[in-house]
Amino acid sequence: MPQRTPGNVKKNRRRRPGARLSCFALACALALASVAPVAPAQMPDARRAAEAAAERAAAGRDIDELVRRAMGVACAERELDPQGSAPIDEMQARPSLPLRHAEVVAGTQRAERLLPVAKILAAESLRRLLREYRVKESSAVRAAFARLSQVRWIKPDMELRDNASVLYKEPRTIRFGTIFLAGLRSDEGMLGVLSHELTHVADGAGGSLRALFRGVAQRAGSAAGLRITARRGEELTCDLVGALAVRAYIARTPGVETLARRTARALAHNCVERDHTDRAHLSPRTTMRALLALDPALARELTGDPAEPGTSRDPSTPATRRTQRRAAHPIAPRTPRR
Secondary structure, three states: OOOOHHHHHHHHHHHHHHHHHHHHHHHHHHHHHHHHHHHHHHHHHHHHHHHHHHHHHHHHHHHHHHHHHHHHHHHHHHHOOOOOOOHHHHHHHHOOOOOHHHHHHHHHHHHHHHHHHHHHHHHHHHHHHHHHHOOOOOOOHHHHHHHOOOOOOOOEEEHOOOOOEOOOOEEEEEEEEHHHHHHHOOHHHHHHHHHHHHHHHOOOOOOOOOOHHHHHHHHHHHOOOOOOOOHHHHHHHHHHHHHHHHHHHHHHOOOOOOHHHHHHHHOHHOOOOOOOOOOOOHHHHHHHHHHHOOOOHHHHHHHOOOOOOOOOOOOOOOOOHHHHHHHHHHOOOOOOOO
């Protein structure tokens, strides 16, 4: 057995602390290795989720502010516009007008003149919404467009007062209360209501558009923070078709009036002071808020905010010379294939 020299002893003493230090470093490295992979994987995901939530919240606030400003513009324009529609609560306070009253006759003639254009634009707007809400084409949907194309008549009715309606037993006739005919003083306002009623005709007794109504109700509930029943979803969808039809009409019939004023006419009858509701309808102001939240492009046309990239003023097709001539000389709507 070799003898230990002082040099050997010193060397051995130097190695032992170094060995203990290496073991400690190795243990620390293993501990860090067991924790480190979790943090880089989890933190970016959490950060991205937080940023996405913040962006959604900011977008929601932006839309809410846009809708609030658009409602203010619509109602301010109504007060300044000689052709602005009377608000619904003002119509309700008026006595029924006789069938031969001058304002009723003028309103009836306006509705009859615009009915062919309304059928074209309401059908286009409906097709756009069916695509957007991914409602599949079916025999029931084709039948809906056939019913819409067959509407022919406008009938004044004193008893309807400030309303319009369709009866399933008279599917080719839209009935207007005499107060409503007198209160809708512009082509845009009348076109919106005609398109609303044409959507009811398209739905029919069998509920051909029920899936679309549900989709609009769900999206509007999310966009505007509302709880919307199926019946109210139907009425809101009819209003949305009316608003889209008016947007398309404005894009195809340029004039000297401002875009904000003409667009406001699609909503002006909802600028009420007494904001009442019923089981079938949202209140007028809530309806206006829901429509603007569903279609922010409509709101931007009121406020003058820049349109989103890639969008057109006309919600269905570009406003070309051809479509402008088509609006001036409407063609008969095509009957869908059966």
